Amino acid sequence: MTNEKVRIRRDIASMSAYTPTTSLDVFAERLGIAPGNLIKLDANENPFGPSPKVIEALAALPNMQVYPDPESGRLRELLADYTGVPAERILCGAGADELIELILQLFIEPGDVIINTPPTFAMYSFNAPLYHARAVDVYRRADFSIDVAAIQQAVERHSAKLVILCSPNNPSGDLIASEDIQALLELPATIVVDEAYIEFAEGGSLERWVGEYPNLIVLRTLSKWAGLAGLRIGYGLFPRALMPHLWKIKQPYNVNVAADLAARVSLLDIEFLRERVRQLVRQRQRLEVAFAELPFLAPYPSQANFVLNRVDGMSAADFRDRLARAGIIARYYQKPRLEDCIRISAGTPAQVDRLLEVLRTIAKNEF
Ligand SMILES: *Cc1c(COP(=O)(O)O)cnc(C)c1O
Numbered sequence: 001m002t003n004e005k006v007r008i009r010r011d012i013a014s015m016s017a018y019t020p021t022t023s024l025d026v027f028a029e030r031l032g033i034a035p036g037n038l039i040k041l042d043a044n045e046n047p048f049g050p051s052p053k054v055i056e057a058l059a060a061l062p063n064m065q066v067y068p069d070p071e072s073g074r075l076r077e078l079l080a081d082y083t084g085v086p087a088e089r090i091l092c093g094a095g096a097d098e099l100i101e102l103i104l105q106l107f108i109e110p111g112d113v114i115i116n117t118p119p120t121f122a123m124y125s126f127n128a129p130l131y132h133a134r135a136v137d138v139y140r141r142a143d144f145s146i147d148v149a150a151i152q153q154a155v156e157r158h159s160a161k162l163v164i165l166c167s168p169n170n171p172s173g174d175l176i177a178s179e180d181i182q183a184l185l186e187l188p189a190t191i192v193v194d195e196a197y198i199e200f201a202e203g204g205s206l207e208r209w210v211g212e213y214p215n216l217i218v219l220r221t222l223s224k225w226a227g228l229a230g231l232r233i234g235y236g237l238f239p240r241a242l243m244p245h246l247w248k249i250k251q252p253y254n255v256n257v258a259a260d261l262a263a264r265v266s267l268l269d270i271e272f273l274r275e276r277v278r279q280l281v282r283q284r285q286r287l288e289v290a291f292a293e294l295p296f297l298a299p300y301p302s303q304a305n306f307v308l309n310r311v312d313g314m315s316a317a318d319f320r321d322r323l324a325r326a327g328i329i330a331r332y333y334q335k336p337r338l339e340d341c342i343r344i345s346a347g348t349p350a351q352v353d354r355l356l357e358v359l360r361t362i363a364k365n366e367f
Contacts, residue, residue, distance in 0.1 A: 011129060018126055033327045039354060041345040042331040044170070044197070044306050046227035048276050048348065051269040054228070054262045061258055068260055070252040075260050076235075078267040083207045083220070085237045091246050092255045092263075096196055096221040096234035097123055103162070103192060103217065104131035105249055106242070113158035117146050117165060119172065119337045121194060124164045136160065139337060144172035144300065148180050155187045163187070166194040168201050171333065171343040173302025175204045181216075190215045196234075197304035199225035199277050200284070204303070210237040217242075224305060225277050226266040233259040280305045283346040290356050291344075294363055306345040308338075316340040319362070326358040 028035040040047075049055075076087040083090070093099040100123055108114070110132040116125050118137050128135040136158055138150045151163060163184060167176040176193070184191050195218055198205045206218050221234035233255060238246065266273060287307045291299040296319070298310040311319045320332040320342060331343040347355065 015129070027324075027329060031324060031327065037327055039328045039347060039351045041306075041347055041351070041355070042329045042343075043229075044224055044304070044345045045229050046224060046276070046280070046305075047346075047351060048227060048279075050227040050262065051266055051273055053269045053272075054265045057261055057265045058258055061261060064257060066257070067253050068255055068257045070250075072255050072260055075255070075264050075267075078264055079235055082267055082270070083237060085207055085210050089211065089238050089240055089243060090235055091238060091243070091250065092233065092235045092260075093250075094232040094234075094254050094256075094259070095223060096194060096219045096236075098232075098254060099219050099234055099236040100124065100127055100164075100192075100194075101131070102246060102250060103236075104128065104133055106245055107161050107190065108133040113160040114162040114164060115151055115154050115158075115160045115189075117151070117163075119144070119333075119335055120166045121170045121196075124166075133162075134158075140169075140172070142337075144169060144174050144337075146176055146180055148183050151184060152187060155189045160189050162190050162192055164192045164194070166196070167204070167206075168195075168197045168302070168304040170197065170304070171306070171308050171331070171338070171341070172300055173197075173304045173306060173308055174300070175201055175303045178204070178206070181206060181209075185209075185213050185216055187215075190217060192217045192219065194219045196221045196224055199274075200281055200305045201303035207237055210239070214239045214241060222263050222266060226263070226273055227276075228259070228262055228266065231259040231262050232256075233263045279349075280346045283349060283352050286352055286356075287344060287346060290359065294359060296363070297359075306343050308341055308343045311340045311342055316342050322362050323355075323358065326361075328355055328358060 024035045024038055028038055072092040076090045079090050080087040104127055108131050112133055113136050114128055114133045116135045116137050117140055125135045136154055138154050140146055165176055193206055209216055210218055218237040223229035284305055288299050291297040291309055296313045298312055300308045316332055320330055323330050333341045
């Protein structure tokens, strides 16, 4: 691949490839099941989809030939109403994923350290080397709570510039205690809190702290609660001093016209979407109760739209395969602290009915 004329970065040439989740079509073909009959509970997507008003608005999407508003001005006004954070401190991106990259671009000079707290969302450590950051892992405890003292030590030892946290954490589902965040905000580092699932949690958003602390960044997304994962729209709540610099480095047209419109229509249909969020929380609670009653699953308490389980008495890979044969796709891990773990997203009531039926069959050892 690399020769005298084509000299790509050596670290990327030798890097192993990131494996995203298998597409539904590939899964369906492998299992011999029609894609429409698969129940996809592996990526925490919203099974209800977007607001019907979004579908209507996008069917009549105007001005596709014109570049989008680089400032996402109208959307940021609506996000200001939604979060209580002034629009001047909100920046939109093509998903929260883009904002993670933007933050790394803004802070990192080659070799700078970021603190990562696995097991957590893989995108932080995946992106770090691409922006020449060194990710230092400070593992969560057995109950997945963060180890504040160890993070404090690591920040000091490495003069870390960023601490990236996820709350509720993906994949464990727990919220970080606000006292823990408060303690970390005293550090000489910027604390980034990814709140992709905060709409499913009871309280706990740090949005009210943005502006009080010069070193707190909160990331949010419309992918999960608003059902817009496929359109790529997220946003960050930032300290005022960072905003001019973020505007300098942001791609001008990062948020496309469809995503911008869909997000605005969603925020105007907020009561409808909140009701769906409540429905998903009820389905998650059903899962937690049902899993706890099964001899081979030990669920961790969740504040998100998914439940992480320790699988007991059978291999987690085997359990995943049994679900797959029944057309249900779950997320399986083979990582430190997640040994024998399976994460299952909350589905529609009918999907959860079917899942529980399959689990009862597995319990009788009939699969
Ligand atoms: C799904 C997810 C995201 C992705 O957000 P996008 O806005 O779709 O890029 C970010 N963080 C966490 C923890 C997630 O699980």
